Amino acid sequence: MSTKENLILSLKKFSFQYRSQSLPTLYDIDLEIRAGEKILIVGPSGSGKSTLAHCLNGLIPHLFTGKCEGEYLVQGADALRLGVFELSQNIGTVLQDPDVQFVGLTAAEDIAFSLENSCVEPALMRPRVAAVASLVEIEKHLACEPRDLSGGQKQRVSMAGVLVEDVDVLLFDEPLANLDPATGVHAITLIDAIRTSTDKTVIIIEHRLEDVLVKGVDRIILMDEGRIVADMSPDRMLSSSYLHSAGIREPLYITALKYAGAAVTEDMHPSHIDTIELGRRNDSSSAASKLAAWDIANQQGPSLRQHEVLLEVRNLSFVYPGSARAGKVVDDVSFALHSGECVSLVGRNGAGKSTLAKLICGFERENSGSLILKNRDIRNDSIMQRADHIGYVMQNPNQMISLSMIFDEVALALRSRGISEGELTERVNQALDVCGLYPFRKWPVNALSYGQKKRLTIASIMVMRPSLMILDEPTAGQDFRHYNEIMEFLHRLNRDEGLTLLLITHDMHLMLEYTTRAIVVSDGKILADESPARVLTDDALISAASLKRTSLYDLALRAGLPQPQQFVQHFIDYDRRVRSR
Amino acid sequence: MSRFMLSYTEGSSVIHRLCGATKFIFFLLWSAVAMTTYDTRIMAAMALLALVLFGVSRVRWREVSFIFALLLLFMGFNLIAIYIFAPEQGVEVYRTRHLLFAGYGRFTVTAEQLFYLANVLLKYCVIVPPALLLIVTTHPGEFASSLNRIGVSYSIAYAVSLTLRYIPDVQRVYLDISRAQQARGIELSSRASWVKRLKGAAAILMPLLFNSLERIDVVSTAMILRGFGKNRRRTWYSYKPFTFADIAVITVSVLLTALCLWITFKDGDRFYNPFI
Secondary structure (H helix, E strand, O other), X not given: OOOHHHEEEEEEEEEEEEOOXXXXXXXXXXXXXXXXXXXXXXXXXXXXXXXXXXXXXXXXXXXXXXXXXXXXXXXXXXXXXXXXXXXXXXXXXXXXXXXXXXXXXXXXXXXXXXXXXXXXXXXXXXXXXXXXXXXXXXXXXXXXXXXXXXXXXXXXXXXXXXXXXXXXXXXXXXXXXXXXXXXXXXXXXXXXXXXXXXXXXXXXXXXXXXXXXXXXXXXXXXXXXXXXXXXXXXXXXHOOOHHHHHOOOOOHHHHHHHHOOOOOOHHHOOOOOOOOOOOOOOOOOOHHHHHHHHHHHOOOOOOOOOOOEEEEEEEEEEOOOOOOOOOOOEEEEEEEEEOOOEEEEEOOOOOOHHHHHHHHHOOOOOOEEEEEEOOEEXXXXXXXXXXXXXXXXXXXXXXXXXXXXXXXXXHHXXXXXXXXXXXXXXXXXXXXXXXXXXXXXXXXXXXOOHHXXXXXXXXXXXXXXXXXXXXXXXXXXXXXXXXXXXXXXHHHHXXXXXXXXXXXXXXXXXXXXXXXXXXXXXXXXXXXXXXXXXXXXXXXXXXXXXXXXXXXXXXXXXXXXOOHHHHHHHHHHHHHHHHHO | OHHHOOXXXXXXXXXXXXXXXXXXXXXXXXXXXXXXXXXXXXXXXXXXXXXXXXXXXXXXXXXXXXHHHHHHHHHHHHHHHHHHHOOOHHXXXXXOOXXXXXXXXXXXEEHHHHHHHHHHHHXXXXXXXXXXXXXXXXXXXXXXXXXXXXXXXXXXXXXXXXXXXXXXXXXXXXXXXXXXXXXXXXXXXXOOOHHHHHHHHHHHHHHHHHHHHHHHHHHHHHHHHOOOOOOOOOOOOOOOOOOHHHHHHHHHHHHHHHHHHHHHHOOOOOEOOOOO
């Protein structure tokens, strides 16, 4: 296997430093990838994994300039001398955001894009486009424009657009970042199927480890601080401590095993929930019996306090004016939020989650139904009047920040409300303090990191002292460390400031770990209003909301525990206690 | 929202089925004639023909009515401006002076000036409808390839068509941003003073601009990775070979252009002069 002939990519002592930076982003990378291998590259944000991807596909040094040292060979040729165009004939890259990389005006044109650039005659293009379209199961949508395609379909179009060139290597740069859990599983399954049927080499860069491991990989390469810190089989990686120390989230079933005090070893085959061996229940040293004992010992539930109703949504319905789509976007929806709750709002894209949030904030006006906030009908309140009680935080902080200084940004809402300077300063400082930004109050906004900007947008809403805050995908695209940072911060606001939270999310970890209730929306209707543990173990709800069954449930099944759903709840309660320590 | 924007609407008329390039060529010749001539008879015939084309295309009036009204308003301003700056432009052009009304100071009303202004208005009426028709009946996918086919460099052609495509997305982001900002108290409605509204607009445009720049960055990377700019030319998936109808339309429009220009210039003047 390891002969020089089937070596397809190799990096030796490779370092790279961006021209604008004082230190290298990649140090001494030694990496060999053989033809037909499937490799997963993981690493926290800023570990250099995206920079490595840019080196592999030639964007570095051709588009992003800087200093390269060492050697990078593609099929024996010096890749640093090849242009980005030549490399793209060998290595096809599928980028993160399927929306933005859709450059064609229809699916077919987007798939044909690179053939067009290679001056292939239109008559020859059509059969090639048709062939790859059926490989990625998008052949029925060739004439569709991007707005008529779902996120998963767009991603399949991007894959076809790369496969059409008959590349040897497929490079996926965070393919799961914009997909819901079910679509993510589908994407990983499809990548696996393409690899099996075409013998292509596959490199996946991702930090959502558990989701990629749905299908096997040959090796996991772990990056941290610009270096490769581990390069080994998934079974070995998951039984080591490398992932933990680099701040990568392990699969939940591994965390559960660790909580139960069961050692995870390589020969248990821990890389997949279907292959993991837990041993016999009657053997007291086996993982299965440790899980069972732990399950019994941790049956204490959290004390649920029921507070008064804060917001009541009654029979709310809405149709976009002049919309061609038949049916209501929000259809006779009723639910209540209690003071101090943290609730997740889940459902597939287009299910009506965002529209529901917009109706609550007054961005859209309902056709029928009522909204009762603290026993008062707020239907006739303006957007600004509602904002005094209900804050809305957009997914992308860059879309919310409009001033260049941190203090001014937070003060904006108060200034427009005519609050006196003295009170304003006090309230702004307090909001900054709660959000951990007080030391930066005199700084410009662009000195902040992404996570800090997120907190800044939250501070600029907090300053209005709302009793309810709605956040759209608060952790989308964030690695485990930033996820923890943002969510622990929100958890503190919820616990210490009594702020009620409604979180629109696809993130199953977030649902399980931080919310006490999940409202599942499908086709504008509420399908369920249950504990996240029940939602994520109910197959009908899971498929309706485009979620994925939590591996904790499968773990409980494999260990033969009597009440797998209860086990999931016990895990969540225990995990909450561990996190609050 | 969409009624403010011109966009392609599906249809099956002869005009929809023509190649984009044919429509571009027709439009270029048409505008060349319309720009050159001041011959009232030719312009009247063209305006009539434009109405016929609209009928043939079966484009619904309400799809273009808003933008047409907007352009009419603009034309109105233009006519007023011409009158203010040169109240006797018509006299100069037609070299006679039939005074209808003495007016005030230099602001006289002459038959020549009225006729001249009517001609300017007619000229707009000749150019605007085919331009709207071109946009409404050409599939955006064909826009870039058609521009490229008539000689525009493909990177510019692609930039134009991508811009057209992203307009709805930018509108959506704008709406989202503006509502989130309204929640913080930025007032854009007529209740606020114009200084406040201007400041408010800036607070929305800044994030919108950065958001768009970010997007441009990613899209250009994606395009480079798929070989955009590799060769001096490129082919087009949506390429349609010319049909008989295309060749007929191009031939007829070339001949008509020649005829119109001959009529216009045969008496040595771009203007049709009823006053002599």
